[in-house]
Amino acid sequence: MADNSAIEWTDATWNPVTGCTKISRGCDNCYAERFSERFRGVLGHPFSTGFDLTLRPERLDQPLKWRRPRMIFVNSMSDLFHKQVPSSFIDRVFETMETADWHVFQVLTKRSSLMRDYLRRRYDAGRGPKHIWCGVSVEDAQAKGRVEHLRSAQAGVRFLSVEPLIGAIGPVDLTGIDWVIAGGESGPGARPVHLEWVREIRDQCVEQKVAFFFKQWGGIRPKSGGRELDGRKWSEFPPLKAGTA
Template sequence: MAQKSDIEWTDATWNPVTGCTKVGPGCDNCYAKRFAERWRGIPGHPYEQGFDLTLWPSRLKQPVLWKKPRMIFVNSMSDLFHKDIDRTFIDAVFDAMEQADWHVYQVLTKRSSLMRNYVRKRYDGGPIPRHIWLGVSV
């Protein structure tokens, strides 16, 4: 989790999940996997587990602690809609985003159908909160 980001289109990153698995050709040049695997096996490093899918419940409270509004890239080191992430954990991520609504959240996925199905069910077909931006990367 970075309070400041070098990514030009965001202010901070927030990674309540790290790691992923390839879903298609768009994953061939994944920067997150290259970065995380460099640290695999280094005791105590946040990426000691490499790019294995890992949930970080302790990170769910981070956005509410940031009082100054920020543009936050959610899961820059993962995909929130990975098939192995339980819906209850995705709910907890959305709960955190809804609670700290002074931030703008950027959520990108390569799993568009899973995202679509999730938000339809969560918001009962109604509008997604304006401070949560959802997108698909290819």
């Protein structure tokens, strides 16, 4: 668990799973893979196995020990709904999140249909707890099918991460979506983001009354291009659970 995360839309990260495999164009320049592979073979290092998918049960109770309320990005270094993660382990992650209800948990996936199916089974009587936010990544128009999966998921709060934005999204129905994050790609080989792509997403959020957060323009470093869009910073959030930071 890492406190004081540099990610603008969260406070901390928690990784009960690390490692992943690529599933779409948004994964091409994965920062988590780039970081993890630097330490492959380094004995005793948490990422000695590189970016191989690894369950870390010793970390499951970490949020329970963190008493100050905060927003926690779950599996910033993996995807909780990867096919290699057993449902029984996902159950244990959700049990921790449900118990630690003084935090807000942010779960993000590209395996949108698997998340939808899991949430339907877990919360068959209705939407899940409001302090567990579930989102999907949508990097371009080809990935918009994930929005439909999210809309039908039994999530307490639903959000989109339109990052890295590598192509125009086009019109998108945000009915049932509570929050949209957008941002350009950063790091080596970062693909450029176009102003009109970001404006299109921002304008649809404003029109459909959905909270909008613009994270970054991206570039070789995350903060290379800053965060301003048309002369202001967009840092909106959905309503937070009472008591969270």
